[in-house]
Amino acid sequence: MPAPTTTPIGVVLAHTAKTAGRAFDHALAAAGGSQPVWQILISLKTRPVANQRELADAVGIQGATLTHHLNSMETTGLVTRRRDPANRRVHLVTLTPDGEQLFLRLASAAIAHDERMRKGLTDAEITQLADLLHRLAGNVTDNPDSP
Template sequence: VEAGGTLPVWVTLLSIKSRELANQRELAGMIGIQGATLTHHLNAMETQGLLTRRRDPENRRVHQVELTEAGEALFLKLRTAALAFDKRLRTGLSDDRLAEFAEVLATLRANVE
């Protein structure tokens, strides 16, 4: 997987997959990256046959982004790897400890905002 590495590709695939039809502006906001950087990733992923972009018929300034069959297959492969990693990461941690950790992170985030 190219396009800047596996993480940007995974985050982009996940963001597209979480929407029925996503547009580039929405994706940039969901992923938290600048539009030009996203365009670079999308160009590379489109070249690799992972997604397609087309103009929204109702707003020609907006590009709709959809996964191709190859993009769907890669999403499933990466999802399997992500779930396995998440399971390994959480080994030995109870749901209570994880909830407490999430609360601490939320407090830390609130303190800096």
């Protein structure tokens, strides 16, 4: 089999995703957070009081992993949890004022990271890139022969 003349697009995409993800991790860490905490905070901002099951679904993590993060966030005063009066088996999660402040810091870091990612690209290129990435994702998720 002859060697490819260009780097396979999957390799380029995987490397770029890791690099961008690490840069985002560093940006959030510098602002006092992490990606899981950011995802939880932004989910709570769109649904100010959420039960843990809804929150796990919104963030895309398992219930036990969410509980681990919420335990830490509750200990540091970022969220509160209370039983739902209508269903005592359900815990409702709410942001505290400290959680609101961290959300604002992480939102600023996320916006700055996005601006850094967009540097040197036109609006048309950003639109084209988003379209291409969606099409690439569709190629691997819609293909019945893909693993």
